[in-house]
Amino acid sequence: MKINALIVDDEYNCRNNLEILLTDFCSNVNIVGQAESAEEARIMLETHQPNLVFLDIAMPEEDGFSFLRSLEKRDFAVIFTTAHNEYALKAFKEHAIDYLEKPINIDELITAVTKVETLIKNSESQDESLNAIIQKALKLNSSAKISIPTRDGYVIVDETEIVHLEASDNYTMIFLTAGRKHLSSKNIKVYEENLDHFRFFRTHKSHIINMKDHLREFSRSNGNVALLTDGKTVPISRRKLSDFIGRINTF
Template structure:
């Protein structure tokens, strides 16, 4: 299977290094264009069928996120290439969209490209691929509307993925390398990522890690007591222990949360 790719980056060194890495390690990835700006990329997307876009974030005039509406129209997978930006990375992680930190590590590049190849091969169905891409890009756009806060999260599981509004989440439990999301209406989802990753994604959005195995949504906090150790009660009537080492941080987080 061949994949038509477009590289979008304003830095010549970044463009050329990625071009040579792909050429050396992925002969199935055919570079159909190299753009120095979002405006140039738009023009190319109108004339060339592109399956995958390697997209820089920080560029003059328009950043890479401005290309999202155009990518939705053409159903292209996107892998962002970026220098570190904690808020942008949190939005990308929450939306389950791949990214590569500069300078690009070859192993991370391989993992990202192989993932796209598997998705195209496994799905086969063009409409399903289109729906998946649009859902991910929509969730990313919503998360970017307030860059410091996550609104939606994309949970990968054994049958694909599910996009949730974070207000639906009551609490999250660790289960080895997986995480179990407990939701409103007695629903639950087993997500294929470690609890630590979700802590990083959700920590500025009204969530608190109260135990090594538990994250709670403060929106669903109904009561807490320190009568026999610190215990929290949530909107589904479940009760959870706050570990002693996390109790001070939890109480400070609660005070700040309910100030707003």
């Protein structure tokens, strides 16, 4: 099946480079047009009715987020493309299917397009709008489950239940909601690699916090610490501070 895609980016080279990658590596994608601004994109949406939009975020007159919010109806999938990784959390709050950092990685591009293809096929087979299918998929994936290996076996929890993680030698103490906690036999590096990067952030060599669900406050006066919903305070290292503040600004 063919996916009709529109590329929206204020930079000419970025638009052309993405079109070349799609032509060379995603033969199921048909480029219906390129727009250099949100205003031009609105016209092309009416004219071409794409089911996929590759959307740059940081455009000068109107950014990608404002553009999406201005639309009365959205029946197309969105893959954000940007050179600014601090927009990641905000991008997924706007119900994007994926988020690609420039320069675009070919494997990540193919994976993102495959996700869209699956959603379009589901939309056609279930006779529902693409937007409805996207909302269902995002809701389904909004709270992944993980297994925590313990001395007695495994504990299965939603990621949303995890407040923070703290390294304890080669083990990890995982603090959950309602005062629960479990000592995992995996080290904290394993969790950093496998937890949702848009939900969790490693603030320090010994700490990972759930920013999306459990960050309550950030305090500079107390030595750069994060106050969490369980009342705990977690340090933010000097090296991580800039990225941490960038994440906060996407909320």
